[in-house]
Amino acid sequence: GVVTWIFEYGIAPSIGLVTPNITIFAVLIMLGFLFYTITRHRLFSFDDGKTGDSIINIIPEVVIITGVGGLIVKCNKSSSAMLGFSPGELEGTNIGLLFKEKKYLEKFFEELGPGEKVFDGSVEMCCMGKGGRESDAMITASLIRDEFGDIKWVVFVLVDISKRKELENKLKGSLNKMAEINLTIDDDRDKLLRNYEKLKDLDRLKSNFLSMVSHELRTPLTSIKGFISFFLGGATGPLNEKQREHLVIMKNNADRLLKLINELLDLSRIESGVFSVDCRNFDIVALVNVCVREVTSIARDRRVIIHVESEFDSFLLNIDEYRISQAVINILGNSLKFVNEGSEITVGIKHLALEDISFPGYADREKLKKGRYISISVSDRGIGIDAENIPKLFSRFYQVEDINTRKHQGAGLGLAITREIIMAHNGTVWAESEGKDKGSVFYMILPVS
Numbered sequence: 001g002v003v004t005w006i007f008e009y010g011i012a013p014s015i016g017l018v019t020p021n022i023t024i025f026a027v028l029i030m031l032g033f034l035f036y037t038i039t040r041h042r043l044f045s046f047d048d049g050k051t052g053d054s055i056i057n058i059i060p061e062v063v064i065i066t067g068v069g070g071l072i073v074k075c076n077k078s079s080s081a082m083l084g085f086s087p088g089e090l091e092g093t094n095i096g097l098l099f100k101e102k103k104y105l106e107k108f109f110e111e112l113g114p115g116e117k118v119f120d121g122s123v124e125m126c127c128m129g130k131g132g133r134e135s136d137a138m139i140t141a142s143l144i145r146d147e148f149g150d151i152k153w154v155v156f157v158l159v160d161i162s163k164r165k166e167l168e169n170k171l172k173g174s175l176n177k178m179a180e181i182n183l184t185i186d187d188d189r190d191k192l193l194r195n196y197e198k199l200k201d202l203d204r205l206k207s208n209f210l211s212m213v214s215h216e217l218r219t220p221l222t223s224i225k226g227f228i229s230f231f232l233g234g235a236t237g238p239l240n241e242k243q244r245e246h247l248v249i250m251k252n253n254a255d256r257l258l259k260l261i262n263e264l265l266d267l268s269r270i271e272s273g274v275f276s277v278d279c280r281n282f283d284i285v286a287l288v289n290v291c292v293r294e295v296t297s298i299a300r301d302r303r304v305i306i307h308v309e310s311e312f313d314s315f316l317l318n319i320d321e322y323r324i325s326q327a328v329i330n331i332l333g334n335s336l337k338f339v340n341e342g343s344e345i346t347v348g349i350k351h352l353a354l355e356d357i358s359f360p361g362y363a364d365r366e367k368l369k370k371g372r373y374i375s376i377s378v379s380d381r382g383i384g385i386d387a388e389n390i391p392k393l394f395s396r397f398y399q400v401e402d403i404n405t406r407k408h409q410g411a412g413l414g415l416a417i418t419r420e421i422i423m424a425h426n427g428t429v430w431a432e433s434e435g436k437d438k439g440s441v442f443y444m445i446l447p448v449s
Helices: 002-014 020-041 048-057 078-083 102-110 162-232 241-272 284-294 296-301 321-338 387-392 414-424
Strands: 062-066 072-075 120-128 134-145 151-160 280-283 305-310 316-319 344-353 372-380 428-432 440-447
Touching: 062 078, 078 134, 134 162, 162 241, 241 414, 280 284, 280 321, 284 296, 284 305, 284 316, 284 321, 284 344, 284 372, 296 305, 296 321, 316 321, 321 344, 321 372, 321 414, 321 440, 387 428, 414 428, 414 440
Parallel strands: 305 344
Antiparallel strands: 062 072, 062 151, 120 134, 134 151, 280 316, 344 372, 372 440, 428 440
């Protein structure tokens, strides 16, 4: 009957099946009926509770709403992930049960009032979840008031910061370890500095002792050498063969001892920083030939022939004649010591550009500048040098042979002093060898200008 009535008095007039007056009346009745139906059956109503639930459930942080006494009236689904409780389990319980700092929350609710303070997000608290599991959270609390200004609800938002706290703790642990390491390093550094200062003092004492002893030994030894020369020269009368032989042995040993003393004096000068060279123009070819003549007697005793091969007859260099002679004689003496008897030594003198010289990795090149250089090489066919020993040759007191079983004498200072002399001239020195029993070559280079 209702449908027929709507059709006859509502729809039909609207489409022109009845008179206009009846149509207007019917439309009004139909609208009234529709309004009643929509209102009665709430066809388009909004449920404020359902809408609120939808909103808080899409928030990723934990949202808990309590009354002014702290009882939980609502919480979102995120509480399950963080705390392990479902929303239904939490509703009706006191929010204080979820935190270790219960007194802090109790005080908060006690002080709620017109001028109350709320959590502003800077408060960190430990949450107690289901099964006793703990998690750290940053807490924010906001108040909802009614139209009269009275507090109706308190909304808590919990942000899980457990992972951040874990990283912070690890970082703090690492920083603490670093601090401990730094303390250890500082302590070790202080010990090293103290030990270094002690070593410097000991080294200074050693240098002073060497200088003092060398000077004290040099004076009487010079007198001994002088009297031996008088005896050998016949100043005290004729000598028989036995006497002459003994005096020659004494002279050779005195010469060797004096050489050692001079080397120790040079070493003390080098270590004290007072070692210097007095340079002037001198013919390097003539100097090398003089050095060869000075070791001729030693070469003759070992039946060794020394050749000098130079690209030119003379060449002026700005050098300290005495010191360069000392360096060349040290290299020649080293080769004569280790060369085979009846062999040969070749001294080469060349004029080269720096870029044409092939240096080993260990050679000192700090003072070398682009330009022309004079190269002095001493090559022999002696016992050779193992590759691992070559960089050590110019170290102080270094001996290739075992000091307890060695066959050749020496303090291991000659090559070290040679290195200092050549470097003082802004040059460098190094050695090369193909190995044991394959001979060796020593190089000295000096700048032309």
